[in-house]
Amino acid sequence: QVQVVESGGGVVQPGRSLRLSCAASGFTFSSYGMHWVRQAPGKGLEWVAVISYDGSNKYYTDSVKGRFTISRDNSKNTLYLQMNSLRAEDTAVYYCAKDSDLDTWGQGTLVTVSS
């Protein structure tokens, strides 16, 4: 079945980096755009970034521009989010989601930015 599984979360100090991964299965990964969405503790959902099916187009929410980079490896059916210069306000569960209408989500991976 169609599935995406996030990994790579953890506790990191402010200013440090972390890379999240999202492994896809059950569909032709290279045919679909992919998103990252996050949810801070007790808060609502916030869209973070999107990448086109071939990786040629990438867009970010303003608060992460210049710090986060979305990428993909279609040979490995994997989506990535490289997060640099992390801040306390980046603490959240990070979800990956498939396609322009975000039809399929993973279970999320928790990133905690704390000293």
Next chain:
Amino acid sequence: DIQMTQSPSSLSASVGDRVTITCRASQGIRNDLGWYQQKPGKAPKRLIYAASSLQSGVPSRFSGSGSETEFTLTISSLQPEDFATYYCLQHNSYPSFGGGTKVEIK
């Protein structure tokens, strides 16, 4: 950027009640809208896509309507498993979510 205004932010209802949640878009988005249900500690689950199409496997008590700037999610007869938080999502432009509606037991 398109802003999504969702109301109410919370509501209390009883089993069997009819519940309506509204999302208003800051500009027309055609029918590029989905509704999601989220339970504590779980990922969001899509209920409705294209504003009014029921996701496979979702009970028929859930329905969606609207287009352009006004959208509604209706639960015709609230069940115990429906107590959760609901979000709308527009994907006409860069995606944006409504603020959420927490449905609690009265």
